Amino acid sequence: MSTWPAPSSRDRSPASSTPPSMDWRGMSGPETPEGPDEFGQIAEFFRPLTRGEPGAFDLLDDAAVLPDSGADQVVVTQDALVEGVHFPPGEAPEDIAARFLRVNLSDLAAKGAEPFAWLQTLAWGPGWSVDRRRAFARELAREAEAFGLVLLGGDTVSTPGPLMVSGTFFGRCPPGGMIPRSGAAPGDLLLVSGPVGDGLLGLQAVTGAIADPKGRLARKFRRPEPRLDLREVLRRCASAAADISDGLVADAGQLARASGCSIRLELERLPLSPEAQDWAARQASPEAALLALATGGDDYEVVLAARPDHRAELEEAGCTVVGVFHVGAAEVLHEGRPLDAGAGGWRHG
């Protein structure tokens, strides 16, 4: 078993005296790329990410001590990225590192929490040379410093499968301050914190399916901006919140489901980026275009519920009302007419 900084005996050449019969290890593929050994890699790549946090023990222990949060709640979230499943194969190590951190921070942002630390499991697949690992780690260091995070520990393993990186991220909230999914009530407004649909278009830009002359869409997909700036206004105003990762329709539906009510979403109210407006204008059906943007996912804006008396403060912070929570069936409307959002978008409505 391998925990930093204890590279597993499975990841080393066995001592010459070790009995044989480890043949199943053949599955793990090439194990020791050129460059520093696993200790060296931990020291070079990951120790700087602890930024001297005492509870990280310089990554020289099997465990870490969480920094004391005083009276605050500790909020914890966990998200994994698999290459070829959660993002297209062939992305640059730097972009994978940035996306990994940012999608996790987006979860904490929507909960009203202030991120402070993380642990990570890295399963390097074949093809992750030392140079690629180094590039990943350097970008992770830059991003973590920018977001004020310290690495507490983790595990690094090799796998014959694709790269997988899983993070456990910690944030702080005042007592009782975490914004749940389950706090929406009929009569609450349904709001979004910014443009919807750029994640879908960004993915298409990354895969070359649509033009992206300024590279703006691809950049939004690769480097989503967690809405940590909204933390305090969300804690004051939101009765329920989540980030938009699976698509506005699905994620708003999740809030409703957890809260025991339903949504009525009015597609013509969706805030769109200039790029999404251009794209929608080129589609045959405006309502199908809006529905695609509302079900695409990977936006990493916040979807939230709020009592109507918080509307002005939320709009001032850049949020847009796109519907309401109500009792009864979930509805997606376009200019007053109900749409069928299809199996994908509606399953969670």
Added chain:
Amino acid sequence: MSTWPAPSSRDRSPASSTPPSMDWRGMSGPETPEGPDEFGQIAEFFRPLTRGEPGAFDLLDDAAVLPDSGADQVVVTQDALVEGVHFPPGEAPEDIAARFLRVNLSDLAAKGAEPFAWLQTLAWGPGWSVDRRRAFARELAREAEAFGLVLLGGDTVSTPGPLMVSGTFFGRCPPGGMIPRSGAAPGDLLLVSGPVGDGLLGLQAVTGAIADPKGRLARKFRRPEPRLDLREVLRRCASAAADISDGLVADAGQLARASGCSIRLELERLPLSPEAQDWAARQASPEAALLALATGGDDYEVVLAARPDHRAELEEAGCTVVGVFHVGAAEVLHEGRPLDAGAGGWRHG
């Protein structure tokens, strides 16, 4: 992005209106095995594991709140298992679940911490049918209840690679109570909490390389017993500790390395199970046999450093003195003669 209970749009059939160009998703293999959908699987398989812990929000949120630990330190550890890398392919789902939990609890036990909660990322590979997932989850539930743990959340994804399960486990310690790796000093005794080498032999039994008529060795490999029973005596007596996952020589060497000193290990002192004694007696070279047992790993006993005045208390608790910490070169001796432990065993000495 997929966080319980928000199955990623990547894991669903896209709405009919979603633009195409998701062809890179083809890599993720068969995505929806027969049986309940991802929500249903979370509800059936994993919600019971929360055992009603309020901070888990019934796995209906993107995040969890850590249960309040009062003045205690929160100790956190993370270990990942990859099928075919950390254990042979073809193990039963129940055994994988038990091993996953137990190897992580072993880390906390060696730190003197009392486990209370965990999060997990499950990356199901091809071949993980609903029945196999169900079997995994049921055993996890049984084990978690036996160890008094609650599941706080996590992420579940699919991968074209082998099964990978990564856990973040939380334990409590009185303030300052976590036993570090780095507290050993020259003159400290080097002790182990129980038999050394059964992990190595257990692996060979599992792969059929050696006979195991009573199944005892295979059972030790599949269901290692985390030494949580030693928590309090370790906190009283140990100046440094770790669990034996990479082999006694490597893990003791890690304690020394983190503490700025070296070990002198006397192989003839190793406590051996009856099975290991039998095995060693059949080997051509007694010292090579002992060295193999001391470098094999997967024992999940505790290796520790302690001042000599704690010797009686530790021996009463079942620990055995196997050497000392000292200044100078690391040494592995057999009846007074120094051995060369080989590249594998020595790298960390």
